[in-house]
Amino acid sequence: MLPKHALLLTAFATFFAAASLATDDAPAKPNHYTIVRCGTLLAVPGQPAKSKQTVVIKNGIIESVRDGLEGPDLKNEAVTPIIEEVDLRDKFVLPGLIDCHVHLTMEFDAALRMRDLVESDGFTALRATTYARRNLDAGFTTVRDLGSGRAQVILDLRDAIKAGFVVGPRVVAAGHAISITGGHGDGTTGFREGLFLPSTPEGGIADGPDECRKAVRNQIKLGADVIKVTATGGVLSAAKAGLAQQYFDDELDAIVTTAHSLQRKVAAHAHGVDGINAAIRAGVDSVEHGTYLDDDSIALFKGRNCYHVPTLLASATVAANAEVPGFYLPQVAEKARLVAPKSIEMFRKSHEAGVKIAFGTDTGVSPHGQNAREFALMVQGGMTPTEAIRSATIVASELLGLEKEIGTIEPGKTGDLIAVKGDPTKDVTELERVACVVKAGSRVAPVTRQ
Numbered sequence: 001m002l003p004k005h006a007l008l009l010t011a012f013a014t015f016f017a018a019a020s021l022a023t024d025d026a027p028a029k030p031n032h033y034t035i036v037r038c039g040t041l042l043a044v045p046g047q048p049a050k051s052k053q054t055v056v057i058k059n060g061i062i063e064s065v066r067d068g069l070e071g072p073d074l075k076n077e078a079v080t081p082i083i084e085e086v087d088l089r090d091k092f093v094l095p096g097l098i099d100c101h102v103h104l105t106m107e108f109d110a111a112l113r114m115r116d117l118v119e120s121d122g123f124t125a126l127r128a129t130t131y132a133r134r135n136l137d138a139g140f141t142t143v144r145d146l147g148s149g150r151a152q153v154i155l156d157l158r159d160a161i162k163a164g165f166v167v168g169p170r171v172v173a174a175g176h177a178i179s180i181t182g183g184h185g186d187g188t189t190g191f192r193e194g195l196f197l198p199s200t201p202e203g204g205i206a207d208g209p210d211e212c213r214k215a216v217r218n219q220i221k222l223g224a225d226v227i228k229v230t231a232t233g234g235v236l237s238a239a240k241a242g243l244a245q246q247y248f249d250d251e252l253d254a255i256v257t258t259a260h261s262l263q264r265k266v267a268a269h270a271h272g273v274d275g276i277n278a279a280i281r282a283g284v285d286s287v288e289h290g291t292y293l294d295d296d297s298i299a300l301f302k303g304r305n306c307y308h309v310p311t312l313l314a315s316a317t318v319a320a321n322a323e324v325p326g327f328y329l330p331q332v333a334e335k336a337r338l339v340a341p342k343s344i345e346m347f348r349k350s351h352e353a354g355v356k357i358a359f360g361t362d363t364g365v366s367p368h369g370q371n372a373r374e375f376a377l378m379v380q381g382g383m384t385p386t387e388a389i390r391s392a393t394i395v396a397s398e399l400l401g402l403e404k405e406i407g408t409i410e411p412g413k414t415g416d417l418i419a420v421k422g423d424p425t426k427d428v429t430e431l432e433r434v435a436c437v438v439k440a441g442s443r444v445a446p447v448t449r450q
């Protein structure tokens with residue numbers, strides 16, 4: 001039973017749900033309770049789910065997880081509590097999902113290259129707010145944005161979400177990726193010479209260790225949470241340079257040492273095996289894609305405690321799009337056809353060897369909001385549904401360095417949770433149909449959308 005003096009929210013619920021997004025770190029309401037009654041609760045993926053559980057969230061932080069659907073007793077609260085009830089008694093509840101590799105400022109289609117030339121930063125930012133919301137509605141309460149051609153836009157979007165001006169997932173952002181001249185992260189490749197201002201380390205394009213240090217320092221100065229380096233060629237860049245190592249060992253070393261000295265982790269985009277292995281040897285914290293990894297890579301991943309973010313959905317998406325005439329430039333379609341068949345094989349090898357796999361989709365390559373399609377691909381590659389869910393919660397939170405705040409539903413953690421209809425540990429595609437999202441104690445999507 002709830003105390004009589006408790007203000008039950010009806011019409012106000014929507015208002016507070018939006019307003020209290022500002023509670024990400026600093027709650028807007030001093031005594032705001034969210035009480036989530038769960039039919040089944042998977043509080044810690046990997047441990048058994050329990051039926052009939054109640055999660056009590058106070059000011060955005062989980063206060064308790066209780067057996068049964070009664071209570072809590074809030075009669076003796078010093079300040080009259082504001083109570084938001086979330087009824088998920090017919091749902092399966094689990095922690096908010098984490099995608100370690102997205103690109104919120106873009107969504108790839110045949111018109112992207114031209115749009116990038118004409119669209120203002122302001123319009124790109126507004127477009128990105130919609131993409132961000134789609135990630136959140138799909139159950140992803142935290143995402144890591146690994147590189148934008150518009151560094152300031154993604155950093156501002158992150159801050160606007162945090163401040164409560166925009167509804168979206170918590171964003172961990174890399175700003176602009178660090179790339180060699182003409183490399184995977186150099187967006188001016190393939191255009192007429194003289195069309196753009198010269199590339200600079202400040203803009204993320206760096207050659208030689210000194211420029212690499214400057215590039216890293218400048219992204220951190222702008223506000224980057226993590227550093228992204230394109231260690232090898234990439235599929236979707238216009239370069240006709242293959243997928244092999246692009247940064248030399250001394251450059252990778254300069255990037256990693258500089259980032260770590262400023263308390264930032266490094267995520268390395270890498271397809272070719274020479275680039276994968278060089279990046280891990282240099283000390284990067286995660287390898288994105290990892291398409292052509294070999295036995296040496298596996299040993300390096302495990303020996304250096306490096307995470308693998310396989311992005312199977314990106315491979316599946318580019319493989320399908322490569323067959324649509326005109327969707328990609330010819331050199332891009334050619335690379336897409338090479339990479340796709342390798343990816344499930346690569347995933348299986350990495351998983352069977354016991355490499356730590358953090359969930360990441362490269363969403364933006366695929367449409368925003370479809371991130372959860374990655375789960376079925378991971379299961380196809382040999383994971384159990386529970387392992388795939390752990391990868392998108394506990395393991396991902398560790399890679400982001402946020403394991404004390406997110407990844408499980410336990411007292412002291414942020415009140416991020418989602419609900420689906422069926423049991424995703426039996427059918428992982430249940431996660432493609434998220435019915436309710438609670439971020440930092442506020443319901444941000446309709447309870448039922450089926």
Ligand SMILES: [Zn+2]
Pocket residue numbers: 101102103146362
């Ligand atoms: Zn990417």
